[in-house]
Amino acid sequence: MTGRRPLIGVSTYLESGARWGVWELEAALLPAGYPRLVQHAGGLAAMLPPDAPEHAAAAVSRLDGLVIAGGPDVEPSRYGADRDARTGPAARVRDAWELALVDAALAARVPLLGICRGMQVLNVALGGTLIQHIDGHAETPGVFGRHPVKPVPGTLYAAAVPEETSVPTFHHQAVDRLGAGLVPCAYAGDGTVEAVELPRASGWVLGVQWHPEMGEDLRVMRALVEAATQ
Numbered sequence: 001m002t003g004r005r006p007l008i009g010v011s012t013y014l015e016s017g018a019r020w021g022v023w024e025l026e027a028a029l030l031p032a033g034y035p036r037l038v039q040h041a042g043g044l045a046a047m048l049p050p051d052a053p054e055h056a057a058a059a060v061s062r063l064d065g066l067v068i069a070g071g072p073d074v075e076p077s078r079y080g081a082d083r084d085a086r087t088g089p090a091a092r093v094r095d096a097w098e099l100a101l102v103d104a105a106l107a108a109r110v111p112l113l114g115i116c117r118g119m120q121v122l123n124v125a126l127g128g129t130l131i132q133h134i135d136g137h138a139e140t141p142g143v144f145g146r147h148p149v150k151p152v153p154g155t156l157y158a159a160a161v162p163e164e165t166s167v168p169t170f171h172h173q174a175v176d177r178l179g180a181g182l183v184p185c186a187y188a189g190d191g192t193v194e195a196v197e198l199p200r201a202s203g204w205v206l207g208v209q210w211h212p213e214m215g216e217d218l219r220v221m222r223a224l225v226e227a228a229t230q
Contacts, residue, residue, distance in 0.1 A: 003229075004229065005042060005043055005044045006042075006043050006044065006064035006065055006225055006228035006229050007043070007044045007046055007062070007063055007064050007065075007228075008038045008043040008044065008045055008046065008063065008064065008065040008066070008067060008224070008225065008228060009046045009047075009048045009059065009060070009062075009063040009065070009066050009067065009101075010030060010034050010035065010038065010045055010046070010047060010048060010066075010067040010069055011048050011050075011066075011067070011068050011069050011094075011097070011098050011101060011118070012028045012029060012030040012047050012048060012049045012050070012069065013028065013029050013030065013069075013071055013094070014026070014027075014028055014049060014050045014091075014093060014094060015027050015028075015029055028047065028049030028050070030047055030069060031069075031213065033211075033213030033214055034067065034069055034115075034213045035047070036213070037212060037213040037218070037221045038067070038221060038225070040218055040221075041218045041221035041222040041224070041225045042222065042225045042226075043064075043065065043221075043224075043225040043228065046063070048097075048101065050093045050094050050096075050097040051097055052097075053096050053097060053099070053100035054100075056097065056100035056101045056103070056104040057100075057104040057107070057108070059101070059104070060101060060104040060105050060108055060110050061104075061108065063110055064110070064111070064228035064229070065110060065111040065112070065113070065224050065225065065227065065228030066101060066105045066110055066111070066112045066113070067112075067113045067114075067115060067118065067224070068098050068101065068102060068112070068113070068114045068115065068117070068118030068121050068122065069115055069116075069117070069118055070115050070116035070117045070118060070170075070171075070211060071091065071094065071116075071117045072088050072089065072090075072091040072094070072117065073087050073088040073089075073091075073117070073132075073173055074095055074117065074120050074121060074124055074130065074173075075090045075091070075092055075095050076130075076132065078095055078099070078124050079124045079128065079129045079130060080129070081129060081130075081132070083132075084132035084133055086132065086133040086172070087132045087133070087173075095121075098118070098121045099121060099124065099125050102114075102121060102122055102125040103125060105205075106125075106202070106203075106205065109202075109203040110203075110228075111203065111204035111205070111224055111227035111228045112203075112204070112205045112206070113206050113207070113208070113220065113221070113224045114206070114207035114208070115207075115208060115210075115211060115212065115213065116170070116171050116208075116209060116210065116211055117171075118207060119175070119195070119196060119207030119208055119209050120173060120174075120175065120207075122179070122182075122196070122205070122207045123175050123178065123179045123182060123196060123207065124179065125179065126178075126179025126180045126181060126182055127179050127180050128175060128176070128177050128178050128179030128180075128182065129176040129177040130173050130174065130175060130176050131173060131174045131175070131176045132173055133172055133173065134172060134173065134174050134192065135172075136190065137169050137170070137171050137172065137174075137188070137192065137209075138169070138170045138171055138172045143170075144168045144169065144170045144211060144214050145168075145169050145170065146166050146167065146168055146169060147166065147167065147169055147188055147189065148164050148165065148166050148167070148188070148189060149164065149165060149167050149186045149187065149188055149194040149195070149210065150164045150186060150187055150188075150189075151163070151164070151185060151186045151195075152183075152184060152185045152186060152187070155183070155185035155186075155197060156185060156197045156200065156204070156206055156223075157185035157186050157195045157197060157206060157208070157220075158185065158186075159223075160219045160220055160222075160223040161217070161219050161220065165217065167194075167208075167210035167211075167212070167215065167217075168210055168211045168212070168214035168215045169209070169210045169211065170211060171209055171210075174192050174193060174209065175193045175196060175209075178193075178196065179196075181198050181199065181202065182196045182197065182198060182207075183196065183197060183198075183199070184196055185197045185206070186208070192209070193209070194208065194209045194210065195207060195208045195209065204223075204224065204227035204228075206220070206223075206224070208220060
């Protein structure tokens, strides 16, 4: 890609006890794979640490594209469910910030990519629900697995990645009821919805359940970056 490099914001973790050098402090952090993927796909990466939800629209207005990154489980109360014993600890500040970022991006028609948790946040933001536990998509704690995903022909995702591919994966939750307007655009072999999108008339909006930042395939991020240059 040549010419102007679009500014792509990526949401971050807020961790109470991150360690580096001699320090152990609260930190806003992001696995390096995310900014590297943005950069390799032709964009400029900007980290978006959790902030007050009322500032989301102002943050999004300065961006050309938005990525909601992976991370902890979405609080079940956000989609009207009781907590399953296997659901992870709440990240309420991050939930509130990322849901506001999604709302702001949709309202402003800023190209949006949700990755793993980010796809689930997108679904919840549009009124959908989540399955709080599935087996077979996160085998070993801290280790990414791989499995094939198959695109749905004619979708936004299929336009970027038309063939079945093996993707890096680590998740134990999945989409249940789809949010308003969302359509499935890729499936795993067991039928799990692995990607969702909004029709093109709504702008460029895609969520993938896997972790492209842990692989070599740039096509999903490159499609976001290309949409962000228009």
